[in-house]
Amino acid sequence: MPPSEFKLYDTLSxxxxxxxxxxxxxxxxxxCGPTVYSYAHIGNFRSFLAADLVVRTARALGWRVTWxxxxxxxxxxxxxxxxxxxxxxxxxxxxHSKEGEQFANVWDLAEYYTQAYLEDWxxxxxxxxxxxxxxxxxxxEQILMAQALxxxxxxxxxxxxxxxxxxxxxxxxxxxxxxxxxxxxxVRDVVLDENKRRQADFALWKKDDKHLMQWFSPWGWGxxxxxxxxxxxxxxxxxxxxxxxxxxxxxxxxxxxxEIAQSEAFTGKPFSNHWMHVRFLQVEGEKxxxxxxxxxxxxxxxxxxxxxxxLRFALMSVPYGKPMxxxxxxxxxxxxxxxxxxxxxRRVAVAGGSTPPSVSPGTNPFEDTExxxxxxxxxxxxxxxxxxxxxxxxxSVAIAKSLEGAKAILREPSLTPAQARAAATYLDQVNxxxxxxxxxxxxxxxxxxAETPTVDGxxxxxxxGLRDEAKRAKDYAAADAIRARLAEAGVELRDSPEGTxxxxxxxx
RNA sequence: GGCGCCGUACCCAAGUGGUUAAGGGAAGGGUCUGCAAAACCCUCAUCCGGCGGUUCGAAUCCGCCCGGCGCCUCCA
Numbered sequence: 001m002p003p004s005e006f007k008l009y010d011t012l013s014x015x016x017x018x019x020x021x022x023x024x025x026x027x028x029x030x031x032c033g034p035t036v037y038s039y040a041h042i043g044n045f046r047s048f049l050a051a052d053l054v055v056r057t058a059r060a061l062g063w064r065v066t067w068x069x070x071x072x073x074x075x076x077x078x079x080x081x082x083x084x085x086x087x088x089x090x091x092x093x094x095x096h097s098k099e100g101e102q103f104a105n106v107w108d109l110a111e112y113y114t115q116a117y118l119e120d121w122x123x124x125x126x127x128x129x130x131x132x133x134x135x136x137x138x139x140x141e142q143i144l145m146a147q148a149l150x151x152x153x154x155x156x157x158x159x160x161x162x163x164x165x166x167x168x169x170x171x172x173x174x175x176x177x178x179x180x181x182x183x184x185x186x187v188r189d190v191v192l193d194e195n196k197r198r199q200a201d202f203a204l205w206k207k208d209d210k211h212l213m214q215w216f217s218p219w220g221w222g223x224x225x226x227x228x229x230x231x232x233x234x235x236x237x238x239x240x241x242x243x244x245x246x247x248x249x250x251x252x253x254x255x256x257x258x259e260i261a262q263s264e265a266f267t268g269k270p271f272s273n274h275w276m277h278v279r280f281l282q283v284e285g286e287k288x289x290x291x292x293x294x295x296x297x298x299x300x301x302x303x304x305x306x307x308x309x310x311l312r313f314a315l316m317s318v319p320y321g322k323p324m325x326x327x328x329x330x331x332x333x334x335x336x337x338x339x340x341x342x343x344x345x346r347r348v349a350v351a352g353g354s355t356p357p358s359v360s361p362g363t364n365p366f367e368d369t370e371x372x373x374x375x376x377x378x379x380x381x382x383x384x385x386x387x388x389x390x391x392x393x394x395x396s397v398a399i400a401k402s403l404e405g406a407k408a409i410l411r412e413p414s415l416t417p418a419q420a421r422a423a424a425t426y427l428d429q430v431n432x433x434x435x436x437x438x439x440x441x442x443x444x445x446x447x448x449x450a451e452t453p454t455v456d457g458x459x460x461x462x463x464x465g466l467r468d469e470a471k472r473a474k475d476y477a478a479a480d481a482i483r484a485r486l487a488e489a490g491v492e493l494r495d496s497p498e499g500t501x502x503x504x505x506x507x508x
Numbered sequence: 509g510g511c512g513c514c515g516u517a518c519c520c521a522a523g524u525g526g527u528u529a530a531g532g533g534a535a536g537g538g539u540c541u542g543c544a545a546a547a548c549c550c551u552c553a554u555c556c557g558g559c560g561g562u563u564c565g566a567a568u569c570c571g572c573c574c575g576g577c578g579c580c581u582c583c584a
Contacts, residue, residue: 014512034584047584090582177511178580202581226581248584253511255581279513280578287578317532318521323513323578330520333533343547388522396522400531410547476542483544494546501546 002061002383003390008054008244009321011252011275012175016392019058019274021243026064028238029054030272031129032230032247032255035072036113037094041295042315042326043288045124047248047278049312050320050393052126052435054246054276057389060433067129068237070230071117073110074135074213074223092212106212110136120298122441123308124315133233135224139215141232142224145266146204146217154265155204158195162205162219165197169261172200175275176253202258204228227258231271235263245272252277281315281324288326301331305490310335313436316395337403339503341437344409344427351420374408375422381405382429389433402430460491464500467493 005018021027031051034040051069058065075091091106103109114134121128135142146162149155154168166172166180173179180200203225205217214221234242240263247256256275263271282288288295301311313334318324381401388397409415409423431437463482470478483493486502494501 011512032584040584044584050584093582176580179510182510182580200581246584249512249579250581250583253580258581277579278584280584282577288583321513322521325520327520329533333520337532339546394522396520396532397530400522403531407548411549413548471542474542480543487545492545495541495544496546503546 003387006058006061006063006390007392008274008276009392011277012272017274019244021063022241022273025062026066027055027058028243029058029065029067030230030234030238030242030245031067031069032245032251033070033072033132034117035075035090036110036117037075037090038099038113039297039299040117040120041288041297042283042301042311043281043295044248045120045126045298046281046315046320046324047246048121048126049124049315050276050278051246053316053320053389053393053395054244055127056433056435057386057393060386060429061390065130066238067127068131068133068234069129070233071114071132071134072226072229073114074139074229075106075211089212095212116299123298123302123439124312125309125435125439125441127435131237133237135229135233136213138229138233138236139224141236142228143205143215143217145228145232145235145262146224148266149204149262152265154262156197157219159207160195161203161207161222161225163196163201164204164258164262164265166200166202166261167198169265172261173257175257175260178253178257202227202254204262227255228262230255231259231263231266234259234271235267240267240269240271242272244274244276246276246278249277249279276320278320279323281326283326284328285325296326306331307335307338309436309439310338313337313399316434316436317399319395320393337399337406338436340403340406340410341427341430344406344423345437347409347412347415348420348423348427351415351417352424374412374419377408378405378422378426381408382426382433385430385433395434398434402434402436405430460486460489460502464493464502468500 007016007018009016019027029051031048033048034044048069051067055065055067075089091109094100095103095106095109100109103112146155149164150157150162153165155162155164157163173182205219205222205224205228207220207222208214209221211221211223214223234245245256245259252275260271280288283296298308298311302308310331311334314326314331315324317330317334381404385398385401388394388401405426409426412419415423427437463486467479467482470476470482486493491502494503
């Protein structure tokens with residue numbers, strides 16, 4: 001029996017509670033995507049992965065999911081609500097950095113990093129959202145929303161822009177706890193902008209006819225504020241009230257708080273019924289921050305020879321709601337787990353391929369009992385994994401169950417056709433839920449040669465062939481020399497009765 | 509000052525009132541193997557940061573203490 005509820009911690013009500021969809025069995029879900037001014041790092045992807053797991057779990061429960069995740073391809077200021085003079089545009093800053101010199105303008109830069117983001121997304125085997133709106137393609141909606149908020153008295157124009165008046169929304173602060181009165185006693189020293197009525201007021205529109213990305217508005221040339229884009233795009237694709245909204249924990253304030261204020265002022269309805277925030281991860285015990293420069297991108301780790309699915313596996317080994325310490329050791333462990341699933345697939349293929357599916361050799365009652373036992377056990381384990389996921393995305397438990405299933409499959413010296421079918425079903429189910437068995441975007445196996453220039457698959461195969469000949473001739477010295485040589489290149493050999501396979505030993 | 513999280517074996521980590529405290533890694537032993545590796549099997553916390561309390565019963569609830577951490581307008 002699949003669980004009937006999907007429980008998630010809700011930041012707004014500060015409790016774990018079932019997701020309630022406005023339309024039964026249909027989840028409308030919005031995830032804040034990245035600002036594409038550089039490569040996204042693994043911390044970003046921990047957040048997107050958590051969202052992907054929400055989608056996979058919901059679908060495993062039989063729900064329909066409409067998932068929207070934006071791409072912020074417009075700059076915004078590094079100090080968003082501080083005096084305009086103090087802000088520096090993130091895109092512009094990136095363009096003037098060393099890596100940015102290769103781009104002709106901010107539009108090219110944004111496009112380049114958008115493509116890189118989508119590549120990494122696929123490599124981590126993330127589900128493709130139904131819609132990926134780009135902020136620059138929805139400026140019109142953003143202007144209209146800002147205009148309406150001015151008309152309703154929730155926003156006002158100043159010489160530098162259009163600002164949302166937080167006093168007009170009495171429950172401003174309900175998500176983060178940074179209510180209006182508490183914000184006033186904030187200990188942070190903030191630059192005062194005399195154009196704003198209150199320091200906490202945030203920009204819906206910035207007037208700037210020198211900005212590298214600018215649009216024409218009722219207030220002249222300029223660009224939209226950061227928070228308004230998500231309000232506009234979420235509403236455009238998912239309606240006035242969405243079921244679930246996710247993002248990194250830093251998004252809770254100010255971004256999501258401001259989204260709530262704008263959207264609820266605009267529609268008069270709740271913006272999102274459920275809020276999910278993913279905790280930051282640390283790397284080797286240290287905080288990962290762009291300024292500190294100690295962050296890994298997805299491509300950094302793949303270049304070290306790690307399997308993309310192993311990275312995915314490692315990133316979900318600690319539930320999203322807890323801070324996680326990402327280590328290379330964790331990634332090495334994950335590599336082993338992914339290979340274990342591959343071994344399961346290989347054995348299923350061997351068992352399934354050698355016997356016609358119509359023939360059922362269930363003549364041995366003992367063997368038949370064993371078959372039923374394995375199928376039942378796998379089914380029980382999969383349901384355990386789904387249960388865990390439906391309980392606030394408990395990935396630690398889901399992973400444990402999935403590995404127990406792999407263990408059960410590998411325990412069988414050879415699979416009967418019926419067992420192979422049960423195993424294949426199990427692997428499909430686990431892959432649908434967790435996405436760690438095989439990628440939907442590229443064939444399984446070692447990373448392509450382009451990413452590991454020191455190892456050429458065909459050369460390795462040739463050496464393996466030579467070693468086999470040496471072994472058959474009982475020339476073990478030669479065989480071991482080849483094995484040693486391949487080991488130096490990071491290739492690990494695995495002999496089995498069916499022949500020799502090899503895998504890259506990552507981390508070099 | 510505000511909001512929030514965590515302290516479980518050598519390491520990561522699940523567990524949220526009641527059978528023998530999941531799972532993984534490491535380690536030790538074994539099977540297999542020409543030898544290895546991989547795979548598989550076995551072993552590996554009478555105990556859950558400390559002290560009180562509630563309860564027939566707590567790692568799990570409450571209080572206090574000790575220790576670690578995140579966010580609070582660059583960040584997912």
